[in-house]
Amino acid sequence: MKLTPKQGWLAAAILVTSLWSGTPAFAYSIGDEIKLDVSQPEIAKTGFDISKDYAVWMVEGDKTITLYDLDNSSEVKIGSKTSTKNNPRVDGDFVVWIDSRDGGSDVYLYDISKKKETLLTSGSAKVSHVDIAGKNVVWDDKSEGGTDIFLYNTSTGETEQISTSGKASNPTAGDTYIAWQDGRSGNADIYYYDLKSESEKAAVTTRGDQLNPSISGDQIIYEDNSSDYSQIGLYTISKDKAKKLTDDSSDKKSPHIYKNTYVFLDDGDLSYGDVNKSGSNQIKSFVYDKLAPRVYGDYVLYAKTDNDKKLRLNLYDVDEKESLPLGSVAGDPSQPDGSDRYVVYISEGNKSDSVILYDVDNGTSKSLTKADDEPSRPLVSNRYVVWYDSSKDALVSYDIKKGVTKQVTDEDDDQAPDDKLYELDGENLLWLNVDGKPELVVTDLSTNKSTEIARLKKDPLSIDIYGNYISWVQEQSTNKASVFLYDMDEEDETEIRKNVQVKEAKLGDNFVVWSEYTDSSKPSWDLYSYDIDRGKTASLLRYSDRDQINPQTSRNMVFFEDNRLSPNKKDFYHELYDVEDGTYSDYSWDDDADVEEARIGGNRLVWIDNREDTPYVYTLAFAQPKDDDDDDNEPTPEPEPEPGDYKEYTILELMTDGTLTDKMNEAGFKNFVMVFFAGKSNEVSMSLSEAFDDMDRMADLFEQAGLDKINIRIYK
Numbered sequence: 001m002k003l004t005p006k007q008g009w010l011a012a013a014i015l016v017t018s019l020w021s022g023t024p025a026f027a028y029s030i031g032d033e034i035k036l037d038v039s040q041p042e043i044a045k046t047g048f049d050i051s052k053d054y055a056v057w058m059v060e061g062d063k064t065i066t067l068y069d070l071d072n073s074s075e076v077k078i079g080s081k082t083s084t085k086n087n088p089r090v091d092g093d094f095v096v097w098i099d100s101r102d103g104g105s106d107v108y109l110y111d112i113s114k115k116k117e118t119l120l121t122s123g124s125a126k127v128s129h130v131d132i133a134g135k136n137v138v139w140d141d142k143s144e145g146g147t148d149i150f151l152y153n154t155s156t157g158e159t160e161q162i163s164t165s166g167k168a169s170n171p172t173a174g175d176t177y178i179a180w181q182d183g184r185s186g187n188a189d190i191y192y193y194d195l196k197s198e199s200e201k202a203a204v205t206t207r208g209d210q211l212n213p214s215i216s217g218d219q220i221i222y223e224d225n226s227s228d229y230s231q232i233g234l235y236t237i238s239k240d241k242a243k244k245l246t247d248d249s250s251d252k253k254s255p256h257i258y259k260n261t262y263v264f265l266d267d268g269d270l271s272y273g274d275v276n277k278s279g280s281n282q283i284k285s286f287v288y289d290k291l292a293p294r295v296y297g298d299y300v301l302y303a304k305t306d307n308d309k310k311l312r313l314n315l316y317d318v319d320e321k322e323s324l325p326l327g328s329v330a331g332d333p334s335q336p337d338g339s340d341r342y343v344v345y346i347s348e349g350n351k352s353d354s355v356i357l358y359d360v361d362n363g364t365s366k367s368l369t370k371a372d373d374e375p376s377r378p379l380v381s382n383r384y385v386v387w388y389d390s391s392k393d394a395l396v397s398y399d400i401k402k403g404v405t406k407q408v409t410d411e412d413d414d415q416a417p418d419d420k421l422y423e424l425d426g427e428n429l430l431w432l433n434v435d436g437k438p439e440l441v442v443t444d445l446s447t448n449k450s451t452e453i454a455r456l457k458k459d460p461l462s463i464d465i466y467g468n469y470i471s472w473v474q475e476q477s478t479n480k481a482s483v484f485l486y487d488m489d490e491e492d493e494t495e496i497r498k499n500v501q502v503k504e505a506k507l508g509d510n511f512v513v514w515s516e517y518t519d520s521s522k523p524s525w526d527l528y529s530y531d532i533d534r535g536k537t538a539s540l541l542r543y544s545d546r547d548q549i550n551p552q553t554s555r556n557m558v559f560f561e562d563n564r565l566s567p568n569k570k571d572f573y574h575e576l577y578d579v580e581d582g583t584y585s586d587y588s589w590d591d592d593a594d595v596e597e598a599r600i601g602g603n604r605l606v607w608i609d610n611r612e613d614t615p616y617v618y619t620l621a622f623a624q625p626k627d628d629d630d631d632d633n634e635p636t637p638e639p640e641p642e643p644g645d646y647k648e649y650t651i652l653e654l655m656t657d658g659t660l661t662d663k664m665n666e667a668g669f670k671n672f673v674m675v676f677f678a679g680k681s682n683e684v685s686m687s688l689s690e691a692f693d694d695m696d697r698m699a700d701l702f703e704q705a706g707l708d709k710i711n712i713r714i715y716k
Helices: 005-019 651-657 660-667 688-693 695-705
Strands: 033-036 054-057 065-069 074-078 085-091 094-099 106-111 116-119 127-133 136-144 146-153 159-161 168-173 177-182 189-194 199-204 210-216 219-224 231-236 241-244 252-258 261-266 269-274 280-284 294-296 299-305 311-317 322-325 332-338 342-348 353-359 364-367 375-381 384-389 394-399 404-407 417-425 428-433 439-444 449-455 462-466 469-477 480-487 492-500 502-508 511-518 524-531 536-541 548-554 557-562 573-578 595-601 604-609 616-621 646-650 672-676 684-687 710-715
Touching: 054 085, 054 094, 054 311, 065 085, 065 094, 074 364, 085 127, 094 127, 094 136, 106 127, 106 136, 136 168, 136 177, 146 168, 146 177, 168 210, 177 210, 177 219, 189 210, 189 219, 199 219, 199 231, 219 252, 231 252, 231 261, 252 294, 261 294, 269 299, 280 299, 280 311, 332 375, 332 595, 332 604, 332 616, 342 375, 342 384, 342 604, 342 616, 353 375, 353 384, 375 417, 375 595, 384 417, 394 417, 394 428, 428 462, 439 469, 449 480, 462 502, 469 492, 469 502, 469 511, 480 502, 480 511, 492 502, 492 511, 492 524, 502 548, 502 557, 511 548, 524 548, 548 595, 557 595, 573 595, 646 651, 651 660, 651 710, 660 672, 660 710, 672 688, 672 695, 684 688, 684 695, 688 695
Parallel strands: 127 168, 210 252, 417 462
Antiparallel strands: 033 616, 054 065, 065 074, 085 094, 094 106, 106 116, 127 136, 136 146, 146 159, 168 177, 177 189, 189 199, 210 219, 219 231, 231 241, 252 261, 261 269, 269 280, 294 299, 299 311, 311 322, 332 342, 342 353, 353 364, 375 384, 384 394, 394 404, 417 428, 428 439, 439 449, 462 469, 469 480, 480 492, 502 511, 511 524, 524 536, 548 557, 557 573, 595 604, 604 616, 646 710, 672 684, 672 710
């Protein structure tokens, strides 16, 4: 049955909103290439900030705030996805911003450690500036007619009004003092509030306007318009003394101070100075002058437009005297690997390399390593990432679910892993210990328990692990090797191929595959496989000439290089072969692809592609993903939601107020239930899980009921 345009659009809207939650089975299309572009985002003109551990900003077109961890280059999105926001500020474990979701321009506080939001104002406030330092959050509010400054203490949860002039604005927070500009005398002056004495005092009240104060300790920096050109002034509370930090024939504005260092804008140039030293240094030119720069320690955060007129964030290192883009994963990619939902690779930076984890479902990336790490050859399988770190001479793992990094091997325990011979399958890491005689070891990453599998005479040519099985290739003599299979359940070792020319063997669903050199009238490399259940070896793919080499496996698929159809036998292309069905896959990358380092893992291919003259990581899913605990059993139907309390809404209500997506994400597929003809004898309920299993039925119900007869139940 065909959908009418209106109902078809609605069904599609339901699908799109459900995808927002990042459910692996539906977050991408099978056979479609995905370019992993983790380039620097275009930021919105809503402000930004930097502290010891974090930076905050907003991406252009996005209504959430980006919270960026400066230590590991990772980011999360915070705040409602539907309301407008501006003026984000961060300090310690807290982020504050101005938010429109409650009908006004209110202040919200986000606790980073608890991942919790708190509304600090009445819900109808009219706030234009907010700031935070330590436990002090300050803002200006003109909802009562005049504009005054309010202070919130994160430790006590108490709010108090600290100015009464009705002319106060642009507050800046410190640990001991709060400062602002005040127009009570007819022009803008600088006032401050002493938190210890709970008293308000005038700081700078000279002629002209004193604007945009910034406080650190007992020092207030500000714009001084008392002369022909706007200059930067400094008032020290303990000395009750003001002075000019600049004095020349150009306008200075947007000052910010941290301890004794300060920054400001000078006709589009970014300058940096020390309040105890004369003069300042220009560090960057042609910066965006509508957003004030921010300084913390030796770092200055500022905005600049690129050649495409897009606004980008940059971080200037005062010690190194260099500027780097912020929010991007810089460096050329290499050594990719993939699993159902995730892709990992190395980002080769100028100073250090990083392991990058990319979530295909959500389109987000994060760096898993620190600046002094030396990672290589990252692998990902289900919830774990593993790489070798040369700085530690150790294997390191990252638990995606818990967000925890740990060192797997330790030289103090006589563990010296080979830097290339290790493989990952789920929580099981197979690695070669080369401390003494080579030893195959399996470490359970969930328990950190290691088990010795076999002691070898020499280093193997290759190793692999899949399910309960381990394989390795052991050289026996010049150009001759044997393939071994080990059953971890039975603790049984079998030599499945003896004294042949082979370099590596890979494990798939119930089979081992390798490329073997056949010395015949037409010598060539051919693919062979071993059926684990039947215990038999057979030719998997053998052609009269040319070569099939470098097989890789994932589940029932073999991914290999072939040259039998190439005009030049030195030119190899890739093939994807289904061992179970005995067929070649129809899925492949585009004809213009320039492929390097191609890999298979989980349900996807990953590779480095140079088609744009700049290397990018690409990925392509060739099958639906499997759940982390999936096995060969038939899937069981989704259970009905547990009986209990629920909240019920009309679908029109949720669509009108823009909360449909949020409700769906919070509830999940099982507890988000659509009720058609609610309260009628023909009432029908369908969870989102059931809807995906039977899209035609969902579409029919939408068409029959109409929007005014559809309710949404959110179960606890």
